Amino acid sequence: MREGRPASFYWLAAFFGAFLLFLYGPMIAIVALSFQGPSGGLTFPMNGVSLHWFEKLWSGGGIVDIKSAFVRSLKLGLVVMGLTVVLSTLAGLAFRKTFRGQAMLFYVAVASLIVPSIITSLGIALQFRLLDDAIKAYAPAFIADDWTTGMGLYTSALGAHLTWTLPFGLLIMFAIFNRFDHRFEEAARDLGATPWQTFRHVVLPIILPSLVGVGLFGFTLSWDEIARSSQAVGEKNTLPLELQALTTTVTTPEIYALGTVTTGVSFLVIGAALGAILLLRARQARHGSDAGKGMV
Secondary structure (H helix, E strand, O other): OOOOOOHHHHHHHHHHHHHHHHHHHHHHHHHHHOOOOOOOOOOOOOOOOOOHHHHHHHHOOOOOOHHHHHHHHHHHHHHHHHHHHHHHHHHHHHOOOOOOOHHHHHHHHHHHHOOOHHHHHHHHHHHHHHHHHHHHHHOHHHOOOOOOOOOOOOOHHHHHHHHHHHHHHHHHHHHHHHOOOOHHHHHHHHOOOOHHHHHHHHHHHHHHHHHHHHHHHHHHHHHOOOHHHHOOOOOOOOHHHHHHHHOOOOOOOHHHHHHHHHHHHHHHHHHHHHHHHHHHHHHHHHHHHHHHHHHO
C-alpha cells in the first residue's frame, strides 16, 4: 500500500520554493533585463530582446573598460587560488603533528573571519602606507623617482584576499586530514618510499578532489570580493569594485550585462571544478578496481 504525504510536506515544500525564489529571483531578473533591446530600461517590462548591451559592453566604448577590469580580476583570482591551495595543503600537513604554539597559530589564522572585512582592508592599507613612508625615508636611493606606493593587485590586494581565502582552505584541509587513513602512508614507508614519494604518489592522489574544492573556494571568494579590496587594491580596481562604483551612476541595462557576465564566470568555474572532482573520483574508483583485480 502506498501512503500519501502529510500536509506538512507540501507546506514545507512551498516554503522552500518561496525561499529559492527570494534567493535567486533578483539574479534571474538581472539576467533577463540584460538581454533587452537598445531602448531598454532598468525595470520591467522589457523593451525587446537582443544582445545589444553585451556588444556595447565588450566593444570598449561603454561605461567601463570591462576587458582590463575582467583580466585583472581573473589573474588575481588565479594567483589567489594557487596560493590558497598550496598554503592550505602545507598548513594541513603541518597541523597533523603537535608543535609548540599550535593553538595560537590556528586562532591567528582564522581570526580574519571574525574581524570585519573593511577593518582588515583599512589595516592592510595603513600598513602599506607606513611601509611606503619608511622606504621613502630610509631607502630613497633604491627606488625610482616616480615610485609612489607598494600597494597593488599582487601586494596589498593579494594579501587582503588571502586573509579571506586561507582560513576556509585551512578548515577544509583539517576536515580532509582528520578522516585520512594513515595506513596508506605506513604501507608506502614500509615499501621504502621517501616522505616526498609518499606524498606525491599516495597522499596527493587521494586528496586531489578535495584540493579542487579548495581552489574553487579561493577563486570564487577572490573573484567577487569588495570590502577587503576597497582600501587595499591600489590604483587599479578589480571588476567587483568597478561594478560597485557604477551602481549609482548607470542608467542603462549595460550594468545588468556586466552583472550577467560576472555571474556566468562564477558558474563556469563552479561547473569546471565539479566536473574535475567527478573525473578525479571516477579515476580513483577505476584505479582501485584495477588494483583489486590485480590482487585477485
